[in-house]
Each structure stands twice: as C-alpha cells, then as structure tokens.
Amino acid sequence: MRIAVIYGGTRSNGNTEALTKHAVEGLEVDSIYLNDFHIKSIEDRRHTEGGFSDVGDDYNAVLSRVIQNDIFIFATPIYWYSMSGKMKNFIDRWSQTMKEPQFKGFKESMSKKKAYVIAVGGDSPYIKGLPLIQQFNYIFEFFSLSFEGYIIGKANKPGEIYKDQKAFYEAEQLREILKLQ
Amino acid sequence: MRIAVIYGGTRSNGNTEALTKHAVEGLEVDSIYLNDFHIKSIEDRRHTEGGFSDVGDDYNAVLSRVIQNDIFIFATPIYWYSMSGKMKNFIDRWSQTMKEPQFKGFKESMSKKKAYVIAVGGDSPYIKGLPLIQQFNYIFEFFSLSFEGYIIGKANKPGEIYKDQKAFYEAEQLREILKLQ
C-alpha cells in the first residue's frame, strides 16, 4: 500500500516533522509538504451558477498526488488548537474537488483509504488537542475513510519533541503497523 | 463599546452572514470581510533568528482595525467541522502579532475584550460543530478573553438559514445584549 505523508507545518525540520519522520523511517512514502505549494483558500461556489472554476494554483496537482496513495498521514503542528491554516486550506478545497468532473468518484474512492493523524502542540496538547482529533474524525467519517489512529506529541521549541518518549514510542508502533500494510 | 464582526465566509450573502446581520441589525458595527483581504498563512518563525518579518499582505491592517474594537463577533461558516481556512489563517497570524514590537501589549489588551461566535453548518452542526466551539474556547482562554456566547445555525443551500428559527431567536437575543453594551 502506498503511503502519503501530508505535512501542514511551516517550519523546516519542525517538531511535527521530526516525530512523523520517526514513524515512517525506512518506509517508502510520498512526502508532501503543503508549505512548498501555492494552495488558495476555497471560494465556496457550490451553489453558484457555473460552479467552481480553475483557480490557477497547485491544489489540483497536490491532490492528484495525494490520492494515488492508500494511506494518508496528516502531520500538522497544532496552531491555535487545530490544524495549521495551510492544512485547513488544503482540506477545505475538497468541497471543490467533490464537484469537479475531473475528480469524479473522489468521495467514493476516499472510502477505501486509511488515515492517521500526527499532531504536535505546546499547550496541553493531550487535552486541548482533542477537539482537533474529533474534527478529523468527523472529516474522515464524512468519507467513510477509516481513521486508524493518531499520535499527539508535546513540544514547543525546536527539538523539544525528542523529549516526548510516549509520542516516539507510538511513532515506532505506527511504523510497525505501516510495515505490514 | 465598539463591535467588530469578522466574517470568515467566502460566499456573498451566505447563510452565516444572513444570521449574523440579523444579530447586529440596527447596531453600529465594523464589518470585516476577511475574504476581501489578502492574508497569508503564517510562517512559523517564532524560533527563527530574526523572527518574523513583514510579509507584505493585508494582515496587519486588518488586525489593527479589529483590535480597535471591544467586542468581537467571529462569524464563520463551518467548513469541514471547523472555521473556514481564511479565518484560520487570520487567527494563526496572531502568533506573529504576539512577537511584533508594533503590537506590544496585544495579548494583554485581548484580555479586556469579549467574544462571540456565530457558526453555520449543514451537517449536524449542533453536534459536529462542538469541537469548533471548544477550539474557540481554548483560543479565548489563552488570551483570558471572555467567551460570551455562541450561536450555531443549521443551513446548507443559500437562504436555508431562514428556516432555523432557533438560531434567529438567539440572534435577536444577542442583539438585545449587544445594545446594552
């Protein structure tokens, strides 16, 4: 099974990335750094005559790359108790994709995939990160996409994540599971 | 007290806007449509040498306008069980503002303000919108900003919000409270 890691962070070698790389070490994955692409916020044109039109950014290319995979790992720092704006913009655009003829079958195809979330925050993430996990759960439920698990890490300053032994253990556990897929 | 309404929607005269306008009808408010401005996603440079630099967008101007007010109404459609990406980008940038000399005292000044949330969604918003409310609660708690209340509305297609009598009643109640401020 092919694995896409979708990074929502904006800091190179950030804590979320370090933890996630530990989880996929030695595995062949497609690492997609949303920060490297230009992805516009959605304009809600679901009910507009003419519908959505091409907005001239990298979104469609990124999405096409993502959906070639069977397993998605959403790796995001916790910004203000939710995913980063860059990751939110990416996911918001799925509403557009569901209306686009070129992505016919998108919703249905998502139901065959599996998802993991890795989220790292500095302010009581084990408690204050829970609404983010619940939000991802609703997103995945919408697609009948199987939510296989999540890892919450605690870190703020660069490198601090290495102190979170529990998160690293969970990353290793995830790696073992991914190896068997 | 001065009131800012911060709109996160991307559809003109959308359901969230209609409900929110009902809440502030007849009141003098500063209506800020995030969709009218160019606000970039944050680049996390909190721990980077040199820190944040000006990114040449409208964010600082919008923020300056917002914080002149004493009461904030965050009015967002529920996109994928959370605030819109545009609103998330705006809030994410607060991390930058907290580091900027020109906004010295930002965090402290926020603790004197009051906030309301108006959120409208189509997919079981009274249940699936709750993580969004919890997220806003954590954001406001961070600033000791008083979370005065929220209205969840149910609507999907344009105009559907007018059927949500409960939400409109709550909007009227909110209006009465705002009048007394």
Next chain:
Amino acid sequence: MRIAVIYGGTRSNGNTEALTKHAVEGLEVDSIYLNDFHIKSIEDRRHTEGGFSDVGDDYNAVLSRVIQNDIFIFATPIYWYSMSGKMKNFIDRWSQTMKEPQFKGFKESMSKKKAYVIAVGGDSPYIKGLPLIQQFNYIFEFFSLSFEGYIIGKANKPGEIYKDQKAFYEAEQLREILKLQ
C-alpha cells in the same frame, strides 16, 4: 407518539425539571423520576458464566415503562460535567438489558425511537456541558436512535433557570415540535 420524560435529578422541582416541564406543558407524557426508584449500579456480568441475574430492584419495571414510548426526553442536571449518577446507573444497566431474553429485540427497537436531552448546569454549561452532549450522541448512535436535539440551560440555585430566556424559548420550540409528532 408516546413521550417518556426520564428525570435524573434528585431535587424536587429543580431547575432541570422546571425547564423540562415548560417543554412538555399541555402534552401527555409519562414522567419517570429515577429518584423515586431503586436502581442499582450495573455489575458487569456480560462475560461471566451464567450471565446477568435478577438483582431485585426497580430497574426492569422502569425500563419496561420507558420503552413503551417512542420519544425519550432525558432531563438531567449537570453533575460534575455529566449526567447525574442516578441517570448513569439507569443507562449503564442497558448493557444488561441487551443480554436478557425477556428484552429480546431491545437494541433493534431503540433504533426506531427519537431522543432529546435537556441538561441544566451552573458552571459554564454551554461549554463545559458539551462533553455530556457528545456522550449522549455516542450512546444514541450505538442504538441508531435518532438524536433530535438538546437544550442546555444555565442555573445553579433553585429557580435560577427562569432567568435563562434562551433555554425557555428552546423549550417552547421543542414543545411545538413534540405537538406535531
């Protein structure tokens, strides 16, 4: 449709009861005060040889009465950010009911019913009562029982609920809906 109101409070004429009575005023309902009955905590014998046995309390009689109805209104004060222990004991026992031959078809029959929750608390119930709502949602989902809506009221001292205009409006709205059933 027959309506059961299941009261979890332990104070006569408490705030939750007052709000709930406003919702069902003029309607024929079966009012069940759990406090009037002796209902033991469950002993988990799902995996014990011999299974559950009769524990000699009022539970089976109460349950039999409840399930004759089509609509359930769970009316509970918020004790420590969840339903009262008395209501929890009642619901915990459903695990036993699902194993009892005399209640064969219990789970299936629940899927045809509708449920409402009315919960009143004194400590930021609109925020801190949300986990309770989420918990009820999972309970109802388990049975595919339709969660039709909830009302959160704010009150602490006796009679304080009468100041919560929003909750009373919602109670009236609920009454109109119940009338049409």
Next chain:
Amino acid sequence: MRIAVIYGGTRSNGNTEALTKHAVEGLEVDSIYLNDFHIKSIEDRRHTEGGFSDVGDDYNAVLSRVIQNDIFIFATPIYWYSMSGKMKNFIDRWSQTMKEPQFKGFKESMSKKKAYVIAVGGDSPYIKGLPLIQQFNYIFEFFSLSFEGYIIGKANKPGEIYKDQKAFYEAEQLREILKLQ
C-alpha cells in the same frame, strides 16, 4: 507521595484493573475498589434547609481514605462513553463533601494533589472516550487539581487488554513517573 488507585469497575480482574495494576506494579498504593463499598447516589441538598445529612453508607469512610493520598489514579472501564455509574456516584458526592463541616478545606486540599485517569473501553475508545477525558479535565480544573495524564486502553472481552501494547507501554511510562514522586 502516597498514591490512591480508585477502581470504578465491577468485574474482578477486569481489563481496566489489569492495565492499572501494570502501571503500579511494585509501588505501594492504596487500592480502593468502589465496588466493595456501598455508596449512594447524591441527593442534591445544597440548597435545602438543614443541608446534607448523613446517609448511612460507606462514602465518608472511602473519601477519608482517598484524601489521605497525594496522587489519585482514577481507573474506570468506559461504560456508555463515560465513567462507570459507581465512580460517578462517588464523584457526585463530592458536592456534599464540600458542604460538610467535617471535611472543611476539602476543595482547597484537592488543589495540592495530582490526578491520572486510566480508562478502558471496547468501542473506539481513542475517539469515543475523549468526552470522558474532557469531563475529568473539567472536574480537576474545578479543584485546580493537576491533571497529569491519562491512558486510554482498548478492550472488551476479559483479557483483551493484554493485546493493547500502546496502553501497556504507557502504563510502564506512568510507573516510572510515579516511582520518582
């Protein structure tokens, strides 16, 4: 520091107990099985003339034993997406304790303690157990009692918890932390 383990389960050697015993293996703890005691549901008499009176059960004795400790581990199976009714009854009674002269200073003394939660459930506990964690968080916040961490385990049938390697690892981690207290 003295450690109390408060067990809310009703099945001897249940999954929650097995996981918790792994966490405290080799440590001196006071193990309190609520199931061994008679603890009545609270009657809310906070606003009744005369207030609470002795209800002739084991609650006061159990509470007295619990509060001699500095660290509390609440170990509960997840029954219907929350703590067991037995544990809820125990916690509900704290409202009474706060009013009792013999427990003067109860609330204040709680603020010096630390708490952990260990919860085991069979139905998607990592997602559907989150409202329970949020509820405990609000309970502990009320007392300014430090919520040091929680472990969620997945198990249904007896013994199934031994397959949850992540939970057992977390139990071992918790043990290391407890040893240092």
